Amino acid sequence: MWSKIVTRRVFFKVRFCSSLVPDEPEGPCVLTDVPGPCSRKLKKDLGKDQYAGEVTLFGNYQKSIGNYLVDADDNVLLDMFSQIATLPLGYNHPELLKLFQDDKKLKTMINRPALGVFPGEDQPKRIHSLVSQIAPCLPKINLMMCGACANEQVFKNVFIAYQRKKRGQEGFTDEEKTTAVINQPPGAPNLCILSFCGGLHGRALGALASTHTKYIYKIDYPSLDWPIAYFPRYRYPLDENERENIEEDKKSLAHVEELFATYKKKETPVAGVIVEPIQGEGGNNEASALYFQELQKIIKRNNAYLVFNEIQTGGGSTGKFWCHEYFDLPVPPDAVTFSKKFAVAGYFHSDELTPDKPFRVFNTWMGDPGKVIILEAIIKVMREQDLLDNVLKVGARLKCGLVELEEEFCEIMDSVRGVGTFLAFNIANEELRDTVLHKLLRKGVVLGRCGESGLRLRPALIFQEHHADIFLDILRQVLKQCK
Amino acid sequence: MWSKIVTRRVFFKVRFCSSLVPDEPEGPCVLTDVPGPCSRKLKKDLGKDQYAGEVTLFGNYQKSIGNYLVDADDNVLLDMFSQIATLPLGYNHPELLKLFQDDKKLKTMINRPALGVFPGEDQPKRIHSLVSQIAPCLPKINLMMCGACANEQVFKNVFIAYQRKKRGQEGFTDEEKTTAVINQPPGAPNLCILSFCGGLHGRALGALASTHTKYIYKIDYPSLDWPIAYFPRYRYPLDENERENIEEDKKSLAHVEELFATYKKKETPVAGVIVEPIQGEGGNNEASALYFQELQKIIKRNNAYLVFNEIQTGGGSTGKFWCHEYFDLPVPPDAVTFSKKFAVAGYFHSDELTPDKPFRVFNTWMGDPGKVIILEAIIKVMREQDLLDNVLKVGARLKCGLVELEEEFCEIMDSVRGVGTFLAFNIANEELRDTVLHKLLRKGVVLGRCGESGLRLRPALIFQEHHADIFLDILRQVLKQCK
Structure with missing residues (x-):
C-alpha cells in the first residue's frame, strides 16, 4: 500500500534552503484581524454587484510572492491552500511574469x-x-x-x-x-x-x-x-x-x-x-x-x-x-x-x-492557447527545479511533523493522512476545526477545510522545508491554545 | 416588430472607409485550395494527439489582422465567422496587444x-x-x-x-x-x-x-x-x-x-x-x-x-x-x-x-480576471469607435445587398433574416449550402453554417462597409457559379 511508504518516520536534517522564488518574505506577518478592515469593506462593495458570501479575504496580487499571499490589509500569509490547490508556482513567479514579453506568445494569447x-x-x-x-x-x-x-x-x-x-x-x-x-x-x-x-x-x-x-x-x-x-x-x-x-x-x-x-x-x-x-x-x-x-x-x-x-x-x-x-x-x-x-x-x-x-x-x-503557454512554463520550471522531488521531501517532513503533533495533541487532532504535500488531518469536531482554521489565519497561515472536520494542506510545489517548519510551529501554537 | 426596421431598403452612398484596425490588407487573397497543404498536414499531425475531425484550417495568428484571418498556407481570408462569433475586435487589435504591457494588469492575469x-x-x-x-x-x-x-x-x-x-x-x-x-x-x-x-x-x-x-x-x-x-x-x-x-x-x-x-x-x-x-x-x-x-x-x-x-x-x-x-x-x-x-x-x-x-x-x-481585463478593453474600444453604430450601418448595407442577391438568385437563395450584422440566409438545400460555403472559402470568405441549409454571418464589430462590399461581390460570383 503506497500510503505506507510516506508514513515512515523519517527525520531530515534541519537545513535552511534558500527560497525557490526570489524575494519571498521570511515568514508570515499579520497586522490586523483576518479578514481585516480593508477586506471587510471590499466584501461589502463587491456584494453590491455580485453574490460575495463565500469571500474569505481580498488578495493583493501585485505584492503577493511565492508562497506568501499578501492581503488587502497588508497581512502576509503563508498560503498552504494556494487558491483551492490551483497555483503550482505560487504568486508572481518570474518565469510566468516574463512569458508574455515574447511577442509571439502574446499574440497567441490575445488571438484566442x-x-x-x-x-x-x-x-x-x-x-x-x-x-x-x-x-x-x-x-x-x-x-x-x-x-x-x-x-x-x-x-x-x-x-x-x-x-x-x-x-x-x-x-x-x-x-x-x-x-x-x-x-x-x-x-x-x-x-x-x-x-x-x-x-x-x-x-x-x-x-x-x-x-x-x-x-x-x-x-x-x-x-x-x-x-x-x-x-x-x-x-x-x-x-x-x-x-x-x-x-x-x-x-x-x-x-x-x-x-x-x-x-x-x-x-x-x-x-x-x-x-x-x-x-x-x-x-x-x-x-x-x-x-x-x-x-x-x-x-x-x-x-x-x-x-x-x-x-x-x-x-x-x-x-x-x-x-x-x-x-x-x-x-x-x-x-x-x-x-x-x-x-x-x-x-x-x-x-x-x-x-x-x-x-x-x-x-x-x-x-485556451494562452493557458497552454502558462502550463508549458509550469512544466518547464517543475523539471528544472525538480519540484516533484521537492514535494516528496517537504511532504515527508510535513507528515512527520503532523504525526508528532497528533501524538502530542491526540485528544483534538488525529488521522494524519495523504501523500506528498497532499495531506490532511482531522480536528475533534467541526466547530473546533473552524476555530483552528481561523486561529491559523490570524497567525498567518491559510489552510482549507475538507470532510466533516478535516483540514487539508494544498501548498504550491515551491513550498519548501523552511516553510514547513514555520507552519508546524504555528500549528503547534494554535493546538496548544485549543487544547 | 423590430425585424421590420432593418428590412427597409436603405441605400447608402458608396464611400471608402479607412479600416478601423490599421494594416489590414485590401482584400482576401487565396493562393491554395482551402484548407491548403499546410493545413492538411497540420491536421494529420494534430490528429495523432487529439481528435481533430472538426478542424477546418489552421490559422496563423501572428499574421492575422483585423477582419482578415491568415491561414497556415498564407491564404488571406475575410473572416465573417470570427471564431464562432467570439472576436469582437478581430485579430491583433492594437488595444488588446498593448494591454499586458501594463505590469499591474500582467500580474492580475498571471496570479489567477x-x-x-x-x-x-x-x-x-x-x-x-x-x-x-x-x-x-x-x-x-x-x-x-x-x-x-x-x-x-x-x-x-x-x-x-x-x-x-x-x-x-x-x-x-x-x-x-x-x-x-x-x-x-x-x-x-x-x-x-x-x-x-x-x-x-x-x-x-x-x-x-x-x-x-x-x-x-x-x-x-x-x-x-x-x-x-x-x-x-x-x-x-x-x-x-x-x-x-x-x-x-x-x-x-x-x-x-x-x-x-x-x-x-x-x-x-x-x-x-x-x-x-x-x-x-x-x-x-x-x-x-x-x-x-x-x-x-x-x-x-x-x-x-x-x-x-x-x-x-x-x-x-x-x-x-x-x-x-x-x-x-x-x-x-x-x-x-x-x-x-x-x-x-x-x-x-x-x-x-x-x-x-x-x-x-x-x-x-x-x-478569470485576465479575461475581464480583455473585456474592459473591448468595451472601451466599442465606445470610443462607436462600434454599435458601425454594426447598424454595415448591417443595413449587408442586408440590402443580401436581399438584392436573393431576388437575383431566388431559385437557390432565400430567407435573408436577422438584425445588425447578425444575419443569415438559406440556400436551396444542405448539399448546395455546403458547396456555396466551400466556394466562398476558396474565394477567401469564411462564413458559418446554421439550421438545415442556412449560412450565418458573424463578422467582428470592426467589420466595415468596404468589407461588406467585398463579401457581397464574392457571394454574387459564387451564386452565379451555383445557379
Whole structure:
C-alpha cells in the first residue's frame, strides 16, 4: 500500500534552503484581524454587484510572492491552500511574469481562436509537446476550460464508446436520431456513471450528479438517478489499522459490484466510473493501490470505463505527476481529467474513447492557447527545479511533523493522512476545526477545510522545508491554545 | 416588430472607409485550395494527439489582422465567422496587444485566484465598472469560464429561487438535506427548464438537455425529461408574411402554455425558460418583440423565470449591446447569460435570483480576471469607435445587398433574416449550402453554417462597409457559379 511508504518516520536534517522564488518574505506577518478592515469593506462593495458570501479575504496580487499571499490589509500569509490547490508556482513567479514579453506568445494569447475548428498553426506542436511530457500512458488529449467541463465531456466520450461497443458496426437508426434531439431513449439512452460518496467532480449538472460531499452544493437542483458507491474510510495510523482498512476496501468494492448489477437490472447500465485517486474536498480520503486494482477489474468485467479525476491530485502535489501512478495498475485507466494547477482543463484518454465523428464532444473554445503557454512554463520550471522531488521531501517532513503533533495533541487532532504535500488531518469536531482554521489565519497561515472536520494542506510545489517548519510551529501554537 | 426596421431598403452612398484596425490588407487573397497543404498536414499531425475531425484550417495568428484571418498556407481570408462569433475586435487589435504591457494588469492575469473566495482587491471596482457599463437592467453579475457553464449555473439560481418561493421562510428539512446528496427528491426535486426546438445552450449535460439542434450533439448521452417547445419559424420577407408569422408566434406560445400545464401535472414543474433572442446555430431564427412580451407574461403567470441566452447575440453584433433590448419588455428578464465576444462568460441576474447561502453556485475559478481585463478593453474600444453604430450601418448595407442577391438568385437563395450584422440566409438545400460555403472559402470568405441549409454571418464589430462590399461581390460570383 503506497500510503505506507510516506508514513515512515523519517527525520531530515534541519537545513535552511534558500527560497525557490526570489524575494519571498521570511515568514508570515499579520497586522490586523483576518479578514481585516480593508477586506471587510471590499466584501461589502463587491456584494453590491455580485453574490460575495463565500469571500474569505481580498488578495493583493501585485505584492503577493511565492508562497506568501499578501492581503488587502497588508497581512502576509503563508498560503498552504494556494487558491483551492490551483497555483503550482505560487504568486508572481518570474518565469510566468516574463512569458508574455515574447511577442509571439502574446499574440497567441490575445488571438484566442475556436481551437476545435481553426487552431493555430503552432497548436499541433504545442499539443504534442504536452502529451509527450505529461500524458499518463494515454495517447489522446482533449482541452476544456474548467474541471467540471472536463468531467462532463469525458462522460460523453465514455457514453459514445459504450454505445459503439454495444451497437457494433451499425450506424444510428432513424429512431435514435429523432429521439436524441428530444432527450428520449433510445437516442438518449438510459446509461449512467457510477460515483462515490465523498466524491466531488464539479458543479455543472452532470458533474454534480456524481458529486456527493455537502448537501448545500446540491439541494434544490434536479438530478439524475445514478449509482453512488460507498468509498473506503480508513482509520489511522494505517499500520495499526491494516485489517479494518482492508475490510473497508472490501465493503466498497462489494458495493460497486452490487450497483453494477442493480443498475443493469434497472436497464440503466453503468457505462463508466469516476473516482478521485484521493478524495479532495470530501476529506482527503485514500484507498489502497490494491483497492484501485480491484476496482479496475470490476469495471473491465462489466465492459465499463474507468475515469480518474485528477483535477486536485494531478500536477505534482502527491510527489508524482499523477497520483494514480502510485497504484501500479496493470493497464492504464481509460481517462484522466485535469484542471487547477494545469491552468487549463481537459483530459487524457485512450484511443477507444476517441469519438468517431466530428462535433460529438465539442464547444466553441475547446480550451485556451494562452493557458497552454502558462502550463508549458509550469512544466518547464517543475523539471528544472525538480519540484516533484521537492514535494516528496517537504511532504515527508510535513507528515512527520503532523504525526508528532497528533501524538502530542491526540485528544483534538488525529488521522494524519495523504501523500506528498497532499495531506490532511482531522480536528475533534467541526466547530473546533473552524476555530483552528481561523486561529491559523490570524497567525498567518491559510489552510482549507475538507470532510466533516478535516483540514487539508494544498501548498504550491515551491513550498519548501523552511516553510514547513514555520507552519508546524504555528500549528503547534494554535493546538496548544485549543487544547 | 423590430425585424421590420432593418428590412427597409436603405441605400447608402458608396464611400471608402479607412479600416478601423490599421494594416489590414485590401482584400482576401487565396493562393491554395482551402484548407491548403499546410493545413492538411497540420491536421494529420494534430490528429495523432487529439481528435481533430472538426478542424477546418489552421490559422496563423501572428499574421492575422483585423477582419482578415491568415491561414497556415498564407491564404488571406475575410473572416465573417470570427471564431464562432467570439472576436469582437478581430485579430491583433492594437488595444488588446498593448494591454499586458501594463505590469499591474500582467500580474492580475498571471496570479489567477479562486475569485469566489480570495478575489483581488481590484475586483470590486472592476466588477462594478462592468455592471455599470454593460448590465442589461439587472443588478447582479456572476462570472464563469464558458457559455455552457454560464447556462448551467444560472439554472441553479433559477431552481434555488423557485424552491425558496415555494418553501417560504422555512429552512431545509433533514430529509431534503439527506436526499440531495444522493440525487433523490425531495432534496433533488423534480423541476425542469423549458427550452425550444432549434435552441442551443451548450454541451455540458444540463445545457445539452435544453439544446435541440443536431442529433449528433446529443446521441448516445443520457438526458433529462425536460419540456421542449416549438419555436416560431418565420417566412421571409417579413412584410409579405405577416399573417403567417403571427400564427407561428401563436403556435409557439400555445405550446409553451401547454407544456407548463403538462409538466405541472407530471409533478415536474417548469422553474425557468431559457431562450436565445435569435436562435444562433439553430438557424438564425427570429421571433417578434410581441412574441417575447407574451412569452414573459406566460412565464410570470406560472411563477417561473425567464433566462435569455445572449452568448451569441450579446456584445453588439445585433446593433444593440443586448439583442433582447429590441423587445421592449415591460420588465427586465430574470437573467441574461453571456460568453464568446465577452472573452469571459457569466450572467447578469435579478436580486430575486441571488443565492441565499454561500457555495450554492460556486466553483474553483469563478471566471478569470485576465479575461475581464480583455473585456474592459473591448468595451472601451466599442465606445470610443462607436462600434454599435458601425454594426447598424454595415448591417443595413449587408442586408440590402443580401436581399438584392436573393431576388437575383431566388431559385437557390432565400430567407435573408436577422438584425445588425447578425444575419443569415438559406440556400436551396444542405448539399448546395455546403458547396456555396466551400466556394466562398476558396474565394477567401469564411462564413458559418446554421439550421438545415442556412449560412450565418458573424463578422467582428470592426467589420466595415468596404468589407461588406467585398463579401457581397464574392457571394454574387459564387451564386452565379451555383445557379
